[in-house]
Amino acid sequence: MSVISKAIQILDILVPQGMEKELSVTEISKELSMPVQSVHRILTSLCGHGFISQNSKTKKYKLGLSLMKYGFLMWDSLMLRSTARPYMVELSQTTRETVYLATRENDEGVYIDSIDSPQILKISEPIGLRLPLYIGASNRVILAYLPQKLQENLLRHVNWSSVPSLKPLSYEFIRQDLDQIRAQGYSVTTGEATDGTTDVAAPIFSYENTVIGSLNVAGPVLRFSRDNLQKYAFYVSKYADLISKELGYRSNYRARP
Structure with missing residues (x-):
């Protein structure tokens, strides 16, 4: 599976279902059956472009403002x-x-x-x-x-x-x-x-x-x-x-x- 496909899967899993959704690296890794290191690397890249943001307190991830802009x-x-x-x-x-x-x-x-x-x-x-x-x-x-x-x-x-x-x-x-x-x-x-x-x-x-x-x-x-x-x-x-x-x-x- 390509990196782009994996990134899209991560974005999909963070789509809110009636309320804002936050997941940890480990939770995303388990749900998508991806190595933790791969998930963390992709999340870091997506955060850098504003597509994902990280809660500074819980360290969990959610969709970022760039997606809202597009x-x-x-x-x-x-x-x-x-x-x-x-x-x-x-x-x-x-x-x-x-x-x-x-x-x-x-x-x-x-x-x-x-x-x-x-x-x-x-x-x-x-x-x-x-x-x-x-x-x-x-x-x-x-x-x-x-x-x-x-x-x-x-x-x-x-x-x-x-x-x-x-x-x-x-x-x-x-x-x-x-x-x-x-x-x-x-x-x-x-x-x-x-x-x-x-x-x-x-x-x-x-x-x-x-x-x-x-x-x-x-x-x-x-x-x-x-x-x-x-x-x-x-x-x-x-x-x-x-x-x-x-x-x-x-x-x-x-x-x-």
Whole structure:
């Protein structure tokens, strides 16, 4: 049995059953028929990463806060998708363009849901598509509302001569665009991720008043005239606000178009 499998078994045995559960090394060893030394080594490693914590008085072990953190992240993702879906349908019917829902995973934006445009000429990217947070409206609007220090950490080591964008990007351009996004409350990009495509995206915030995703309307650039662009920016912002409010967001953090 691999070390990972053993670690998962240890985590499973510590899952609370109606109340918090604490076990000693010996108790875990007996229940899982594992050598005490192996259990102790794995527990030490899991403690180091916060997945397990040790009671300083009893010396017994229980699940740590890191698992809670990942659990909340997964819950936020599931809640985001289920909450956003009916608003995505309305946005799609209003604009007749493709609608995407994106979230952040580390330094990337990921599409987690979409509704295709009913029109023959349309944009259709796969669910699960990942791109750096500085590429494309759906990602950059998330980046714009992250804390300043985190933005810098994400942008500091980018090799701008080899970014996976169809248009040349630079640190200076991205920094200026992030300021513009926060000033107007939405992001617009053209031809960065897909040639001939314009994207308009607005941020979605959680009950913790932090950005957790974005709502995005995308289509062929020929249909995104100045008038349509303003109209789409209004609607994508409106529905992103409604999703945020349903998720428990109560602040007026960003501007409206």
